[in-house]
Amino acid sequence: MMQRYTSILILLFGTILTAPCLAQDPEAKYKNAVTVKLFGLSLHLKESPYPEIFPNRLDNKGYLTLNYGALLGYDRFIVRDVHAIRVEQGLYADCSASLAGFTHVGWRGRIFQKNRHSLNGGIGPTLVYRRDWNRIEGYKDDGYFNRRGEWQYKFYWYAGELEYNYQLQGKTDLSVSLVPGLPELVSIGVGVRQRF
Known part of the structure; x- marks a missing residue:
């Protein structure tokens, strides 16, 4: 099953990266953007039944937890620099x-822009994976994630993201992502976006 989802995402990646017609809008100021972010901080929306297995929690109940890692995103603009297809890969300690x-592969669109500030929203299929928590003493599997070997995974046909960008200079933005993993948690990443 996981191989099928991985194949779908690879096919989408290949289509985006090899389709030059996607960025042929003559009014496009920029055709591409690359985003690099440090990831992050997780805010759990309900109390975890296992806060003791969160070594980087910032409170006793595990509502706020640090996740050390990074994510790399590539945008291919398809309508000016307002709509894009994004390919994104994250790797982190959960x-x-x-x-x-x-x-993740998905569509991105600008919600608003005023002066140096802009807010983008996006949606698309996402494959989330982690080392199997069943190896952790005290954890009881609730069946939410699928299991394969030493890994757990979940495929979402649609997952969203809100991204705030502040133009620092020229084509470089300070970029902050808010990824809602509803109803469980919200994750935050901070970094830079470079348009070209």
Whole structure:
């Protein structure tokens, strides 16, 4: 099953990266953007039944947890620099400090822009994976994630993101992402976006 989802995402990646017609809008000021962010901080929206397995929690109940990692995104603008297709890869230590990641392909659109400030929203399929938590003493599997070997994974046909950008200078922006993993948590990443 995981191989099928991975194949779908690879096919989408290939289509985006090899389709030169996607960025042929003659009014486009920029055709591409690359985003690099440090990831992050997770805010759990409800109390975790296992806060003791979160070594980097900032409170006793595990509502706020540091996740050390990074994400890399590539935007191919398709309508000026307002609408884009984004490919994004994240790799980080999750709440249990286990190796985790996600692979995402989706549409991005500008919600608003005023002076140096802009807000973008996006949606698209995402594969989330992590080392299997069943190896952690005290964890009881609730069946939410699928299991394969030493990994757990979940495929979402649609996952969203809000991204605030502040233009620092020229084509470089300070970029902050808010990824809602509703109803469980919200994750935050901070970095830079370079348009070209």
